[in-house]
Amino acid sequence: MAEHGGCFPPMDLFxxxxxxxxxxxxxxxxxxxxxxxxxxxxxxxxxxxxxxxxPFQRTYAGQIKRCAELARKLRFxxxxxxxxxxxxxxxxxxxxxxxxxxxxxxLGDLEAELTEINGNNEKLQRSYNELVEYKLVLQKAGEFxxxxxxxxxxxxxxxxxxxxxxxxxxxxxxxxxxxxxxDQGKQVKxxxxxxxxxxxxxxxxxxxLFRATRGNVFLxxxxxxxxxxxxxxxxxxxxxxxxxxxxxxxxxxxxxKICEAFGANRYPFAEDLSKQAQMIIxxxxxxxxxxxxxxxxxxxxxxxxxTIGQQYEQWSDLVRKEKSIYHxxxxxxxxxxxxxxxxxxxxxxxxxxxxxxxxKLATIDSKSQVGAIFQVLHTKELPPTYFRTNKFTExxxxxxxxxxxxxxxxxxxxxxxxVTFPFLFAxxxxxxxxxxxxxxxxxxxxxxxxxYSSQKLGDIMEMTFGGRYVILLMALFSIYTxxxxxEFFSVPFELFSPSAYACRDDACSEATTxxxxxxxxxxxxxxxxxxxxxxxxxxxxxxxxxxxxILIGVAQMNLGIILSFFNALYFRNPVxxxxxxxxxxxxxNGLFGYLSLLIIVKxxxxxxxxxxxxxxxxxxxPTDDLGENQLFANQKTxxxxxxxxxxxxxPWMLLPKPFILKAQxxxxxxxxxYTPLEGTEESLQVETAHDSHxxxxxxxxxxxxHQLIHTIEFVLGAVSNTASYLRLWALSLAHSELSTxxxxxxxxxxxGYNNVIILIIxxxxxxxxxxxxxxxxxxxxxxxxxxxxxxxxFQNKFYEGDGYKFAPFSFALLGDxxx
Amino acid sequence: xxxxxxxxxxxxxxxxxxLCTRVCCNKGPSANLFHLTLVITATVxxxxxxxxxxxxxxxxxxxxILSEGE
Numbered sequence: 061m062a063e064h065g066g067c068f069p070p071m072d073l074f075x076x077x078x079x080x081x082x083x084x085x086x087x088x089x090x091x092x093x094x095x096x097x098x099x100x101x102x103x104x105x106x107x108x109x110x111x112x113x114x115p116f117q118r119t120y121a122g123q124i125k126r127c128a129e130l131a132r133k134l135r136f137x138x139x140x141x142x143x144x145x146x147x148x149x150x151x152x153x154x155x156x157x158x159x160x161x162x163x164x165x166x167l168g169d170l171e172a173e174l175t176e177i178n179g180n181n182e183k184l185q186r187s188y189n190e191l192v193e194y195k196l197v198l199q200k201a202g203e204f205x206x207x208x209x210x211x212x213x214x215x216x217x218x219x220x221x222x223x224x225x226x227x228x229x230x231x232x233x234x235x236x237x238x239x240x241x242x243d244q245g246k247q248v249k250x251x252x253x254x255x256x257x258x259x260x261x262x263x264x265x266x267x268x269l270f271r272a273t274r275g276n277v278f279l280x281x282x283x284x285x286x287x288x289x290x291x292x293x294x295x296x297x298x299x300x301x302x303x304x305x306x307x308x309x310x311x312x313x314x315x316x317k318i319c320e321a322f323g324a325n326r327y328p329f330a331e332d333l334s335k336q337a338q339m340i341i342x343x344x345x346x347x348x349x350x351x352x353x354x355x356x357x358x359x360x361x362x363x364x365x366x367t368i369g370q371q372y373e374q375w376s377d378l379v380r381k382e383k384s385i386y387h388x389x390x391x392x393x394x395x396x397x398x399x400x401x402x403x404x405x406x407x408x409x410x411x412x413x414x415x416x417x418x419x420k421l422a423t424i425d426s427k428s429q430v431g432a433i434f435q436v437l438h439t440k441e442l443p444p445t446y447f448r449t450n451k452f453t454e455x456x457x458x459x460x461x462x463x464x465x466x467x468x469x470x471x472x473x474x475x476x477x478x479v480t481f482p483f484l485f486a487x488x489x490x491x492x493x494x495x496x497x498x499x500x501x502x503x504x505x506x507x508x509x510x511x512y513s514s515q516k517l518g519d520i521m522e523m524t525f526g527g528r529y530v531i532l533l534m535a536l537f538s539i540y541t542x543x544x545x546x547e548f549f550s551v552p553f554e555l556f557s558p559s560a561y562a563c564r565d566d567a568c569s570e571a572t573t574x575x576x577x578x579x580x581x582x583x584x585x586x587x588x589x590x591x592x593x594x595x596x597x598x599x600x601x602x603x604x605x606x607x608x609x610i611l612i613g614v615a616q617m618n619l620g621i622i623l624s625f626f627n628a629l630y631f632r633n634p635v636x637x638x639x640x641x642x643x644x645x646x647x648x649n650g651l652f653g654y655l656s657l658l659i660i661v662k663x664x665x666x667x668x669x670x671x672x673x674x675x676x677x678x679x680x681x682p683t684d685d686l687g688e689n690q691l692f693a694n695q696k697t698x699x700x701x702x703x704x705x706x707x708x709x710x711p712w713m714l715l716p717k718p719f720i721l722k723a724q725x726x727x728x729x730x731x732x733x734y735t736p737l738e739g740t741e742e743s744l745q746v747e748t749a750h751d752s753h754x755x756x757x758x759x760x761x762x763x764x765x766h767q768l769i770h771t772i773e774f775v776l777g778a779v780s781n782t783a784s785y786l787r788l789w790a791l792s793l794a795h796s797e798l799s800t801x802x803x804x805x806x807x808x809x810x811x812g813y814n815n816v817i818i819l820i821i822x823x824x825x826x827x828x829x830x831x832x833x834x835x836x837x838x839x840x841x842x843x844x845x846x847x848x849x850x851x852x853x854f855q856n857k858f859y860e861g862d863g864y865k866f867a868p869f870s871f872a873l874l875g876d877x878x879x
Numbered sequence: 880x881x882x883x884x885x886x887x888x889x890x891x892x893x894x895x896x897x898l899c900t901r902v903c904c905n906k907g908p909s910a911n912l913f914h915l916t917l918v919i920t921a922t923v924x925x926x927x928x929x930x931x932x933x934x935x936x937x938x939x940x941x942x943x944i945l946s947e948g949e
Contacts, residue, residue: 072913475913479920487928540925544932560936561943575944582936584881585929594943604935611931666938 068626073453075469075630077408079443079866084403084419085433086392090426091401095385095869097418102870103411105444107404109393118390126164127383133167134376137368140174146365148372160382163375170368177361184357188350189291190325193256193299195343197327200282200301201254202336250278251312252305255319255326258290259283259298265322269304272314278305291325303329380874388869400430406443406866443468446866452529453478459530463851464861469630471623473855480616480854481846482533487612488791488842489534491799492542493549494834499535502528534843544586545792549830550799552589559583561590601796605789607659613785613853614648614656617778620857621645627858635724639717643709644774644857650706652782654699661691678703714771718764725758773856781853787845795838802829882933886926893922 082104086094098104110118141148257265262281269277280303287296302324306315319326330336392401407415419432445466449457453474459481460466460474489495505512505528512525524531546552560583561576576590583589587604591597621644628636658671669689677684678699686695806829810822855861900914 069912070909071916072909074913475916476920479917479924483921483924541928544928571945572947573944575942577942578939581881582933584885584933586932588936588943590943593946595946596941596944600939600941600943604932607935608928608931612927615927660934663934663937666940668940 068629071475073447073449073457074472074475076443076445076466076472076863077410077448079406079408079446079468081437081439081441081443082405082407082412082415083435083437084405084415085395085400086403086419087400087428087430087432088394090422090428090432091389091392092385093426094419094422094432095388096381097422098415099381099385099388099869099871101411101414101418102868102872103414104405104407105866105868106388106391107406108391109402109404110391115390119394120386120390123386124383124390126160127379127386130164130167130379131376131383133171134372134379136171137174137365137372140178141365141369141372144362144365146362146369148369160378163378167375170364174361174364177357177364181354181357181361184350184354185294186291188347188354189289189294191343191347191350193288193291193325194327195340195347196284196288196299197254197256197301197329198336198340198343200284201303201329202340203282204280204303205331205333205336250305250307252303252329253312253315253319253326254301254303254329255324256284256288256299257281257302257319257322257324259300261322262300262302265302265318265324268318268322269315272318273306273311276307276311277315279303290323292323381871384869384871384874404437405869407868408446408866442863444866445469445863447472447474455527455530456481458526459847459850461865463855464859465863465865467860467863470860470863471627471630471858473623473850473859476619477850478533481850482530482537484612484788484846484849485534485842486537486541487608487788488845489538489795489838490541490545490792491547491549491795491834492539493547494799494830495535495538495542497831497835498531498538498839502531502535506532534839545796546587546589546592547796547799550592550796550803552587552592554589556585557581557583559588559590561588602789602793605792606786607663609785609788610652610782611656611659612788613782614652616785616849616854617648617781617857618645618653620854621648624858635717635720639720640713643712647706647709647713647775648778650702650709652778654702658691665691667691710771710775713774714767718760718767721763722758722760777856781856784853785849787849791838791842791845795834795842798834798838799830802826802834882930882937885933886930889922889926889929893919893926896922 084094115121115124138148266279266281269279281300282302283300284298287298289295290297290299304315306312316326330339389401392403394401416434419434423431445468447453447457447466456478457472457474460472460477466472486495505525509528517525542548543555546555558580560578560580562579564570564574564577572595575594575596587601591600621641624644625637625641628634628641655671655675658669658674661667662669662671669691674686674689674691682700682703683696803826806822806826810819810826813819896918897915900918901911904914905911
């Protein structure tokens with residue numbers, strides 16, 4: 061399956077692990093145990109052999125329903141536990157051999173018990189709330205009646221004293237009649253209702269009562285100080301106690317209906333004073349009784365939930381595992397005649413021994429008579445891609461995979477990304493002070509690795525923690541490039557030797573007009589500290605950084621093309637070598653490699669040649685004399701030759717390959733008008749699924765257009781990608797300018813005032829600005845641009861990235877999926 | 880002169896780093912090759928950056944012109 065170009069030794073992570081398609085025939089009685097052990101190893105990706113069946117038609121659908129039921133019960137328990145604020149204890153390492161049936165029974169019992177307790181609790185609570193309200197009504201209404209009675213008594217005393225005073229013939233007759241009427245007590249019998257109404261609705265209640273009974277009621281309300289728990293809704297509501305007096309049956313029924321509509325709870329009230337006192341005592345007693353009962357109930361529930369909490373993690377793990385085992389079993393095809401299950405899956409070649417050991421163990425443990433059969437199938441299907449990463453390389457591989465998973469066995473850019481990605485980040489970030497800050501932050505993350513990897517972190521924190529090794533390398537390289545750019549929070553230092561520049565004369569008279577001159581040897585490591593703050597700093601640094609970006613860009617693109625060469629060698633594809641790799645190298649290096657050479661020669665000789673001019677006129681008028689732009693002898697001839705070679709390279713990339721592919725296709729399928737019949741294989745019915753696409757179609761126009769697009773992309777891309785690398789210059793300029801502004805305009809300004817408070821404020825502003833803008837925003841920005849340079853400019857030279865990732869059936873990975 | 884000396888220094892540091900990685904984590908030929916690749920790539924990147932900055936300053940076409948305040 062893999063055609064090796066075996067002249068290079070294998071390198072970890074450079075190409076996918078060799079994978080093969082395996083078939084395992086398992087007897088039914090050991091099926092569950094086998095799948096469980098294979099899940100422990102986690103190195104097989106099972107293929108779904110029953111994909112035509114719906115989930116309900118599959119063999120183990122019933123078992124999955126049971127597991128789902130158990131999962132629901134566990135969720136219910138978790139809900140109850142969180143409501144009661146009970147913590148889940150951590151997973152105990154004891155490997156309890158729980159059977160699924162036992163667990164089902166146990167969980168069912170617990171659920172029934174818990175629901176019963178909850179129901180009882182609710183009922184008791186309701187009664188309790190009602191009694192509390194009743195007590196309030198008794199107290200408040202009692203006050204009404206007492207007040208009313210005392211007032212009536214006072215009024216009666218007044219009237220009688222009035223009467224006694226005016227017993228003479230002069231008193232008018234009517235008044236006599238009135239007072240007699242009052243005195244005789246021909247009082248109309250009034251009925252009354254007492255209860256509680258929510259305070260918010262009390263005004264509306266009063267109004268509607270008034271309207272409905274045409275004003276023939278007397279309502280007294282008194283508010284309750286604290287909120288009461290409403291028996292029906294269970295929430296705290298502010299309520300008013302009301303007493304409504306009415307006369308007549310019709311009024312009574314209307315008032316009853318209105319009370320119901322407003323959710324006002326009514327309670328009976330006895331007029332008699334002594335009876336009232338009795339009721340209050342009785343109600344208080346019942347309240348305290350209920351309270352003790354409710355408390356006991358809650359305690360019982362808490363105990364129950366505690367016991368559940370201790371075992372919860374274990375149970376939920378078990379249920380999850382079982383569910384996944386049954387899902388996997390559903391994917392295997394059942395062979396009824398032979399009473400066994402057939403499994404097919406991809407697995408890495410190195411895992412063969414492990415898998416066979418697991419199968420043997422399962423056979424022994426399930427006391428089965430027949431062992432499982434393991435065999436390797438041959439197929440033309442594309443296997444999944446599997447890289448064995450460790451915690452360090454995993455994050456870099458994730459970065460590469462985010463763009464596209466590598467096709468099976470093509471060169472993995474991740475190998476070089478481990479170094480070049482942090483390096484390009486550092487070129488754009490370049491400040492060793494900031495680098496040290498980031499280094500400290502990620503060292504903290506790395507030291508707390510064990511603690512954080514078992515915790516559940518928030519989204520952003522998880523991403524940062526997952527990329528801690530990337531950030532570590534980014535910080536280390538940033539310190540290096542910071543030393544080279546000579547920037548420590550934008551301040552340069554003379555670390556390695558005194559600056560190479562000095563004044564022309566002792567008085568330094570021309571320092572601000574013509575400038576310094578170079579007296580000593582070149583500053584040995586990095587940018588000379590004399591440049592910072594000078595007026596010609598930007599022209600110099602811009603020229604330096606732009607040329608550096610081009611040089612780095614051309615180097616990385618060449619690396620990409622060379623990787624495509626290795627791919628072509630590995631897959632034994634000489635067409636790609638002669639008609640893709642070589643013209644691409646000639647084109648890119650003939651033009652941009654030559655530019656890089658010119659840059660280096662100009663630096664070494666110190667010539668004043670204008671490189672823009674040279675490059676542009678190389679195309680516009682190649683035969684013209686170079687004059688003062690000449691950098692080396694015979695430059696004109698060299699340029700003419702390179703131009704010619706580059707021009708030839710374009711049709712070289714475009715034309716031969718489609719024709720050669722067509723000729724190859726014709727020679728391979730000479731005289732084959734029919735597809736050959738499927739050969740006899742010993743394996744079971746699965747073979748019909750493979751090799752269904754043995755006969756490839758060859759559309760010449762399609763291949764030609766594909767090659768045309770590829771060529772245009774490369775040729776135009778050579779210019780645009782090289783220019784794209786100029787973002788290395790742009791971002792590093794932005795970073796250093798921001799850093800300078802924060803240092804000079806915040807810190808130095810604050811220092812200049814000679815005031816401690818202003819200095820402290822300035823310091824705080826400086827710290828916040830540095831952390832927020834430079835350490836967070838600039839980091840993200842440089843990260844993004846370095847990522848783009850890798851994904852587009854580097855990878856489009858060689859990477860296809862249309863494979864799929866190896867997703868084995870593994871219990872270890874289950875936990876990540878579910879959350 | 881300084882250029883070649885420092886280039887040599889980089890090469891020496893690179894070799895020492897390779898040896899250190901070989902001594903510290905020797906995990907089989909394919910893993911060793913991987914570590915070697917990483918170290919060499921890092922050394923080349925670092926050297927390239929230093930060399931570019933050094934060459935650019937060897938024969939400067941412009942010189943620092945101090946600003947008024949200094």
